[in-house]
Amino acid sequence: MxxxxxxxxxxxxxxxxxxxxxxxxxxxxxxxxxxxxxxxxxxxxxxxxxxxxxxxxxPGECVRGCDIPWSEKYEAMDNGGFCSWCAKMKESADKDD
Structure with a gap:
């Protein structure tokens, strides 16, 4: 398209x-x-x-308050409202628990 x-x-x-x-x-x-x-x-x-x-x-802002670029907004709809950076940080923190 x-x-x-x-x-x-x-x-x-x-x-x-x-x-x-x-x-x-x-x-x-x-x-x-x-x-x-x-x-x-x-x-x-x-x-x-x-x-x-x-x-x-x-989605507007990332759950953690960051701006979500248009290129990441679709993914943010599926990952709980996180930008890719915060989603990666959350994933890393979850692995450490």
Whole structure:
């Protein structure tokens, strides 16, 4: 899937949501448009649907307070909300116990 240039992994994250069945219906079409043309291409109604049905799935900060880069947000949805660094640190701490 082609990505919107300069998005720091945002379109890749959206692609993962689509590819793994997290988004369907109108939200899926809107998400494909964002990937291809960027958020600025959306109408106000599409922006509302995108925010409500897609961006609401996005983890914000890491559980430990770090920013999670777009390239790691999909994984953070599955690992309890950790960025990759904190997930690695937690895994190491768990092994030491």
């Amino acid at each position: 082609s990505g919107f240039d300069g998005d720091d992994g945002f379109s890749g994250f959206l692609g993962e949501l689509l590819d793994n069945g997290h988004i369907d219906g109108d939200a899926a079409g809107i998400t494909r448009q964002v990937i291809d043309k960027g958020e600025d291409s959306l109408s106000d109604k599409q922006k509302f649907v995108f925010k409500r049905d897609v961006l609401s799935l996005v």
